[in-house]
Amino acid sequence: MIRVEHLTKQFGDLHVLRDVNAEIQKGEVISIIGPSGTGKSTFLRCINLLDPPTSGHIYIDDEDILAPKTNVPLLRRKMGMVFQNFNLFEHLTVLENLTIGPVKLLNRDKAQATERGRELLKMVGLSEKENAFPSELSGGQKQRVAIARCLSMDPEIILFDEPTSALDPTMVSEVLGVIRRLTKEGMTMAIVTHEMKFAHDVSTRIFFMDEGIIYEEGTPDQIFNHAKREKTRAFINRIRSFSFHIGFAGYDLYALNAQVQTFCEKHIFSQQRTDNVLHLIEECLQLAFFTASEDIALMTQRNQAVVDADGINLELDYSENNDTVEIVFSSNSALGSITGGDDADLISLAIIRGLTTSMEESVDEGRVKLTLRMK
Ligand code: ADP
Ligand code: MG
Numbered sequence: 528m529i530r531v532e533h534l535t536k537q538f539g540d541l542h543v544l545r546d547v548n549a550e551i552q553k554g555e556v557i558s559i560i561g562p563s564g565t566g567k568s569t570f571l572r573c574i575n576l577l578d579p580p581t582s583g584h585i586y587i588d589d590e591d592i593l594a595p596k597t598n599v600p601l602l603r604r605k606m607g608m609v610f611q612n613f614n615l616f617e618h619l620t621v622l623e624n625l626t627i628g629p630v631k632l633l634n635r636d637k638a639q640a641t642e643r644g645r646e647l648l649k650m651v652g653l654s655e656k657e658n659a660f661p662s663e664l665s666g667g668q669k670q671r672v673a674i675a676r677c678l679s680m681d682p683e684i685i686l687f688d689e690p691t692s693a694l695d696p697t698m699v700s701e702v703l704g705v706i707r708r709l710t711k712e713g714m715t716m717a718i719v720t721h722e723m724k725f726a727h728d729v730s731t732r733i734f735f736m737d738e739g740i741i742y743e744e745g746t747p748d749q750i751f752n753h754a755k756r757e758k759t760r761a762f763i764n765r766i767r768s769f770s771f772h773i774g775f776a777g778y779d780l781y782a783l784n785a786q787v788q789t790f791c792e793k794h795i796f797s798q799q800r801t802d803n804v805l806h807l808i809e810e811c812l813q814l815a816f817f818t819a820s821e822d823i824a825l826m827t828q829r830n831q832a833v834v835d836a837d838g839i840n841l842e843l844d845y846s847e848n849n850d851t852v853e854i855v856f857s858s859n860s861a862l863g864s865i866t867g868g869d870d871a872d873l874i875s876l877a878i879i880r881g882l883t884t885s886m887e888e889s890v891d892e893g894r895v896k897l898t899l900r901m902k
Contacts, residue, residue, distance in 0.1 A: 528553045528684060528715060529574065534583035536569050543569045545739035547583070551684070556710045557717045558726035561736035562762065567719045570736065571686045574717075575606045588683075604632065607677035607685040611693045613669040615661040621648065621672050622657040625679045633680065640679070647675040651705050667698030671705050678709075685709070687718040723763070727751050735759045765847035767794060774838040776816040776830040783808070787843060794845050800852070803901060807854060807882045808841065810875045811899070814865045815839060815856075819875075829864055836861035854899045862888075862895045 529551040536544040543566040551557055559567050572578040574585060576592065576599060585592050592602050616624050625644035629635040635643075648654050651671040661669055670690055677685055690706065691699045703725050709716065710729045720726055726733060726747070733750040735743045743750065743759045754760045761768075769790040771783055784805055791801040813819050815833060817826045833839055836859040844853040856862055864872070865879075866888060879886070879899070887898045 528555075528588060530584075530586040530589075531574070532584040532586075534570075534573060534585065535581045536566070536573055536578065537581045542739055544573070544580075547739075547741055549734065549741055549744075551715065551717060553683075553715055554713050555715055555731045556729050557732050557734060558730040559717060559719045559734045559736060560721070560723070560726055560762070561734075561742070565736045566739055567736050568688050571608070571688050571717065571719060575603055575608055575686060577608075604680060605683040607680060607682035609670070609673050609677055609685060609687045609690050611689045613661070613666075613673045613693075615669055615673055615676070617661050620658050620660055621653065621664070624661070624672060624676050628676065628680050644675075644679060647678050648672075650678075650708070651675045652701070665698060666694045667701045670694065670698075670702045674702075674705055674709075684715040684717065687716065687720070689719050689721065691720070691722060723751075735762065737762075761844075764849060766844050767847065768842055768844045770840060770842040772838055772840055773812065773833075775834045776818055776826070778812075780809075780812075783841075790843060790845075794847075796845075796852075800901075803882050804843070804852060804854070807879060807899065807901065810878050810882075811854070811856060811865050811897075812839075814872050814875050814879075815861065817864065817872075829861075832861040832864075833858070852901045854901070856897045856899075857891070857894045859893070860895055862897050865897055 529549075531547055531549045534544055534547040535542070547570060559570065561567055569578060573580045580593065587602055587605060590597065590602070592599070616627065619627060622641065622644050625647060626637065626640040629640040629643065630637055645654065645657065648657055651674060653668060653671055653675070656664065656668065661672070664672065687706070691702050694702065699722070703722065706716070706718065707729055718726070728747075730747050732744060733747055734741045735750060737758055743754060743756050750759065751763055754763060760766070769786065771786060773783070787805055787808065788801060791804060796804070815829065817829045820826050839856055839858045839861060842855040842857070844855065846853075856865065866886065883899045883901055885900045889896045889898070
C-alpha cells in the first residue's frame with residue numbers, strides 16, 4: 528500500500544532522514560519507535576506530504592506521490608493523520624467536527640454525514656458529547672473525537688503521531704483502547720508511539736528509527752526479544768549508560784567514584800548495590816594497574832600498557848527493564864591483567880567473581896571488551 532524508497536529530508540544543514548526505505552501492506556499495523564529527534568514525525572509528515580521530502584520516492588498504491596502530475600489532495604484523503612495535540616476545530620461542536628470534512632471535501636449530504644458521524648461517535652464511546660465543544664472535553668475525549676473525525680473521511684490508512692503523549696496517564700488507555708479496536712477491524716495504521724507494551728501487543732511490525740534511517744525492523748517478538756543491533760536493544764530495555772575514560776594509573780579515583788555514585792543515585796540503586804558497583808570497579812582497575820602491589824616493575828609495566836592502549840574506557844549500563852547492571856571495560860589491548868593476572872592478583876579476582884554473575888571477554892571492532900554482569 529505504501530512504499531518508501533531512499534527517502535531523505537533535510538532542514539538546512541540538518542539531515543533528519545538519511546535513507547528511509549519501507550513498505551507497509553494493507554491491513555498492517557506498524558509501530559514506529561525510537562529516541563526523540565530521530566525523525567519519526569518527519570517521516571510521517573513526508574508520507575502525507577505535509578513536509579516535502581528532499582529526495583527519494585513514495586508510492587501509494589503504486590502511484591508516485593511526488594510526481595508533478597499527482598493529484599495531491601486526492602491522495603492525501605486516503606491518509607488520515609492523528610496528531611499529539613488533537614487539532615480539533617474549536618469553534619465547531621463535536622458532531623460538526625465529524626461532518627464538515629465529508630460534506631465539504633467528499634460532497635456527502637448533510638444527513639448522511641451526520642448519521643455516519645453519530646455512528647463513529649458511538650464507536651469511540653462519545654455519543655453523549657455530540658453537541659459539546661472541544662474545550663468542554665478532556666484530553667482523552669478530544670483525542671477520541673480526533674480519531675473519529677479522521678475515520679469520517681474513510682481513509683485507507685491512518686498515521687498516528689504520538690497520539691497519547693499529550694495526555695494525563697489516566698487517559699492514555701481510553702485512547703489506546705480505541706486504536707486497539709481499529710486494529711481488530713483491519714485498519715491499516717502507522718503509529719509513532721512511546722507506549723512499548725501497546726506497540727508490542729498490536730503491531731504486525733515495528734520500525735525502530737535512529738540515525739535518520741529505519742535502523743532495525745521486525746515483528747514485535749524480533750524487536751522486543753531478539754533485536755539484532757545493540758542500539759535497538761538499549762532502547763527497548765531502557766538501558767541508561769555512563770562512561771568514564773581512564774588514561775593512566777594516576778586517574779582521578781575520587782571523581783570517578785563520585786560520578787558512579789551520582790549515576791547509582793539517579794537510578795535509585797540500593798546502598799548495597801552502589802557499594803558493590805564501586806567495589807567492583809575499584810578491584811578491576813587495581814588489576815589493570817596493579818596499584819596495590821609493591822612490585823614497582825610490574826606496576827610500571829601495566830601502567831605503560833594502559834597508556835600505550837590509549838587508556839581504558841569504563842561504561843556502566845543499567846537496564847531498567849531487567850534491573851541488571853553491566854560494567855564494560857574496553858581498551859585497545861590493556862585488559863589482560865584484569866582476567867589473567869598472576870598469583871598476586873588472586874584475591875582481587877576472587878572478589879570480582881563474588882560480585883558478578885558473569886564475566887565475558889570479547890573483541891568488538893578491534894577493541895578488547897570485558898563485560899561484567901551484576902544483579
Ligand atoms: P521525532 O519525531 O523522532 O522526535 P522529528 O521528526 O520531530 O523527530 O524531528 C527530527 C529533527 O528535525 C529534530 O532535530 C527537529 O528539531 C528537526 N526538525 C523537525 N521539523 C523541523 C523544521 N520544520 N525545521 C527545522 N528543523 C526541524
Ligand atoms: Mg515526533
